Amino acid sequence: MLLEAIEHRPKLNWAYTVDKETVHLRIRTKKNDVERVFVIGGDKYAWDRTKEETAMRIFATDALFDYWECEVKPPYRRLKYGFRLESGSEKVWMNEDGFFNEELPTFDDFFEIAYINPEDILTTPDWAKNAVFYQIFPERFANGDSSRDPENVQPWGGKPEVDSFFGGDLEGVRQHLDYISDLGVNAIYFTPIFKAPSNHKYDTEDYMQLDPHFGDIDTLKKLIAECHERGIRVLLDAVFNHSGKTFQPFVDVQEKGEDSQYKDWFHIREFPLGVKDGMPTYETFSFEAYMPKFNTGHPEVKKYLLEAARYWIGEIGFDGWRLDVADEVDHRFWREFRTIVKEANPEAYILGELWHEATPWLQGDQFDSAMNYPFTYATLDFFAKGKTDAQKFSHSIATQLARYPEPVMQSAFNLLDSHDTPRALTIAEGDKNKLKLSAAFQLTYPGTPCIYYGNEIGIDGGPDPDCRKCMEWDESKQDLDLHAFYKKMIALRLEHSALRTGSFDFLHAEKGGSVVVYRRQDESGTFIVALNASEKEQSAEVGIEVKGEAKNGAGQQNGEGGSWSVLYAGGADTESKSEGSLSANGGKLTIALPAYGYAVLRAE
Amino acid sequence: MLLEAIEHRPKLNWAYTVDKETVHLRIRTKKNDVERVFVIGGDKYAWDRTKEETAMRIFATDALFDYWECEVKPPYRRLKYGFRLESGSEKVWMNEDGFFNEELPTFDDFFEIAYINPEDILTTPDWAKNAVFYQIFPERFANGDSSRDPENVQPWGGKPEVDSFFGGDLEGVRQHLDYISDLGVNAIYFTPIFKAPSNHKYDTEDYMQLDPHFGDIDTLKKLIAECHERGIRVLLDAVFNHSGKTFQPFVDVQEKGEDSQYKDWFHIREFPLGVKDGMPTYETFSFEAYMPKFNTGHPEVKKYLLEAARYWIGEIGFDGWRLDVADEVDHRFWREFRTIVKEANPEAYILGELWHEATPWLQGDQFDSAMNYPFTYATLDFFAKGKTDAQKFSHSIATQLARYPEPVMQSAFNLLDSHDTPRALTIAEGDKNKLKLSAAFQLTYPGTPCIYYGNEIGIDGGPDPDCRKCMEWDESKQDLDLHAFYKKMIALRLEHSALRTGSFDFLHAEKGGSVVVYRRQDESGTFIVALNASEKEQSAEVGIEVKGEAKNGAGQQNGEGGSWSVLYAGGADTESKSEGSLSANGGKLTIALPAYGYAVLRAE
Ligand SMILES: [Ca+2]
Ligand SMILES: [Ca+2]
Helix, strand or coil, X not given: CCHHHCECCCCCCCEEECCCCCEEEEEEEECCCCCEEEEXXXXXXXXXXXXXXXXXXXXXXXXXXXXXXXXXXXXXXXXXXXXXXXXXXXXXXXXXXXXXXXXXXXXCCCEEECCCCHHHCCCXXXXXXXXXEEEECHHHCCCCCHHHCCCCCCCCXXXXXXXXXXXXXXXXXXXXXXXXXXXXXXXEEECCCEECCCCCCCCCCEEEEECCCCCCHHHHHHHHHHHHHCCCEEEEEECCCECCXXXXXXXXXXXXXHHCCCHHHECECCCCCCEECCEECECECCCCXXXXXXXXXXXXXXXXXXXXXXXXXXXXXXXXXXXXXXXXXXXXXXXXXXXXXXXXXXXXXXXECCCXXXXXXXXXXXXXXXXXXXXXXXXXXXXXXXXXXXXXXHHXXXXXXXXXXHHHXXXXXXXXXXXXXXXXXXXXXCCHHHHHHHHHHHCCCCCEEEEECCHHHCCCCCCCCHHHCCCCCCHHHCCHHHHHHHHHHHHHHHHCCHHHHCEEEEEEECCCCCEEEEEEEECCEEEEEEEECCCCCEEEEEXXXXXXXXXXXXXXXXXXXXXXXXXXXXXXXXXEECCCEEECECCEEEXXXXXXXXXXXXXX | CCHHHCECCCCCCCEEEEECCEEEEEEEEECCCCXXXXXXXXXXXXXXXXXXXXXXXXXEECCCEEEEEEEECCCCCCEEEEEEEEECCEEEEEECCEEECCCCCCCCCCEEECCCCHHHCCCCCHHHHCCCEEEECHHHCCCCCHHHCCCCCCCCCCCCCCCCCCCCCHHHHHHCHHHHHHHCCCEEEECCCEECCCCCCCCCCEEEEECCCCCCHHHHHHHHHHHHHCCCEEEEEECCCECCCCCHHHHHHHHHHHHCCCHHHECECCCCCCEECCEECECECCCCCCCEEECCCCHHHHHHXXXXXXXXXXXXXXXXXXXXXXXXXXXXXXXXXXXXXHHHCCCCEEEECCCCCCHHHCCCCCCCEEECHHHXXXXXXXXXXXXXXXXXHHHHHHHHHHHCCHHHHCCCEEECCCCCCCCHHHHCCCCXXXXXXXXXXXXXXXXXXXXXXXXXXXXXXXXXXXXXXXXXXXXXXCCHHHHHHHHHHHHHHHHCHHHHHCEEXXXXXXXXXXXXXXXXXXCCEEEEXXXXXXXXXXXXXXXXXXCCCCCCCCCCCCCCCCEEEEEEEEECCEEEECCCEEECECCEEEEEECCCCEEEEEEC
């Protein structure tokens, strides 16, 4: 066994509590190096009576490693544990001190979950695990109230520039709730709507006021109420890393300099405020002089921002916050933020904008979830760009699954694109087949998928500002086939819990290949999804015996080795179909896919 | 290169901020596998202008791995970074996505310290890094006021039983401050002194009252004032995991059952309270019915305990808290605890009782340090028990050094024994030579050493209650040679900052060997410590060229390759000496050590 590859540490993604009784344990070994792993666990105060062995199963495999997992329910909420790894006749025991060739005489140096405290349980909102989001950039979605249009408003549908305004507003969103409901999504994520000079509103002027071009508080309340009536949750963007330049306290510092009572609200390097050699004399987001960074350690700043955090959730009824530039704000601030927001609404969803590994924010004390850009890159590299093969894609996904605790993965915000990136369709060089496959994966993968407004009807766009085009409301200019595809995939996801929170296993992802097949499974059913990312017909044969007992208890299902209904299938130049069935033979199922084909199957 | 062995993750011990400008980065590689490692870092918003390479150095090596470290000072407090690893002509680049055989075209997937926020800097009190502690179990140190003796008090010096009382008190400690000062320690750690029925006081009856057998508040204030006058800090034990059975709210629940207003202060499984089949019907510490576990998530419990935490620091003047059974209390509680304690005294030292890996508590948001039992085991296994060889010992120490951020290691509470373990002398089977070597290591190693009362005069004792014997005040029964040894080693440590916070490198620790030689170094000087854990004379030849630039900037020092003064040396049956010098020859220094010999050298 390659001992150097074996990794386990207390807490993090390796050992965490999911409810008052349950601990998830994980360990990493070199790929194909270890045949069996067991957890030896018990209560340290009653070892002999409680000692128990639990077999682990491989739940993910990437380029270098196998990742093993099991669930343990310690009888007295305390767990002392070590591992035994076996390969052929070789046995290795592991505790916190390292590796041993014989069974350890004591459990003294075992790892430990000292006590499962309810306060430390890693929970994320159930609704988020079951949501399909629709992201709206309010200035560009719909103009429902032209009396509120900014000056110099451009005709709807024009080419967006960095500073153009098209008059989109909240009333426009409200008027199109039928469209949104019809698409089938059950949550909306709004980029910022507070008063701000720019069209994107990431340069807030007042955290307690709506932007007057977007509407007034009554329009907003009406919009939220109508969303909630339709079962649609509403998430709002919070820009707590920096304010805008017209934010009153910052205006005060600009005017009064060192005499301003607000001078410690920001990080000022030198008075008077200005830009010297291209560099602001105060800390900013990036080097943007119009986005001064908050001193979030200052008690008054905290009080102001945390009151805003509470108000919009507790009094106005938003269902959560998406936190802009979340990684540049201190952890202390976010911990207090979580406490206040969850007090206002225990079911609020807290989503951090984090482009890289987010573990330090996802331990249960700060965010529920992160913008899952690593998902974005892996998905688009394979389906949209053809940059990776099926095996590499499956490895990227496995690495991600292993990196985070399960409740975090199940509410990870899985996006293909956003107002900050080129549109997926443009990354796919306009090929809608590739967009469809990317979306098919997004909508059948665990987590919280989010569709950027207009993707569903074929809107394209390069980097900002081009990715912020106006929504197309002329049906003759909408891609209705694409829309129908999105609608069907969303409906399938919302109909079948296994496609949301079921277990996830790759069944087929070969080196050099372009087909991936994976299984989603829970107590309600077993599903297979097959996706062909190439312009050629392909066929994949997959073994469908159950590899190990699924964690949720679903095991070999009736018919799993037998008949499979085709719930939805299609491909390039192929009429989508949602009927027919396939039969497995000797535990093998052969799935034929047309060019850019997709198929969602269900065990009969 | 063995890619499976390479480990780096954001934050934790791998990437942390030590001040507003400085980041420490670390990476792990297979032992002897990689020749050079470089960090490629820069500001993501000004990459081309700020990109810089920094060479890493190996700062620790254990059985399987080399651990590399470097310091980076990002110009705008933001750091995006990746690694380049080199071995011969092989080059490997590493970012968050894995390993690559060629230079990465972009830094998009690099690791990231998004922003150095002052609130997230990992600081521990400077005084703790420079302290030598003396642990006092008040009931057994000195009886200074017999008017306060408990009933049934036993004659001083009798055999301790689980429930015996000998009448020790705070006035007794005060009367012996000259003794404590003379020994040279500059901090005292008191096990609990709050009102409680037992002799150990871990079953608190009232968190706001001293135990009347120990003294009143005036005695305590006088004691603290006199300690502070002598430059001695005072640390107090806090038992916030559980109360005692006579704690008034728990008495109330015992009496009133479900009608008690305090019923949610504890975790009650079943009313009425009792013990059923040997198991309390409420959660406890271990299965001890007299130690009911607090519900530290309950707001009133928090308020009560946190007020106690504030009061004894802010109003009475204790310099910190040692937290009993710290790992069984929730992280939220400890975060609030830290905020309140550091508000009361920013220099307060927060020390958790954690017997195992303590990383989850040592990220700057909870504790400053942990009871370093892994240090205890490694040290005693080698010096006292002869269970390990020099190489294995050096590996255990290296693993520990690599596991924690530097500020945490520098305030790690390094003990040989405590009221919870057998005495080190007893573990060494009464061999004072072995105790001396253990203490010599303890007192020349980074961290916060703590001497359990009486070790310095030869008190022995097996497991609790035997390790809680009365202090011996009859000089004719004290081991004065041992006392002189302790006094000299403490004085050396406090005289030379390098022995406290300087860098630490093993120079000699061979497989099967019993001699370890290590270097401590800072800008004030370079020291070598040599310890021979065998009953035979041994000699060690060590290379004393500087292996890399020390992190604190101390490099090749004048005379380092040349002459070395013997500051202190001795061994079994050998008169201790503190004079003489040794000369290196061609970068090699030969150190001869008698049986159980020790030597502390300083570069001239
Ligand atoms: Ca409008
Ligand atoms: Ca007394």
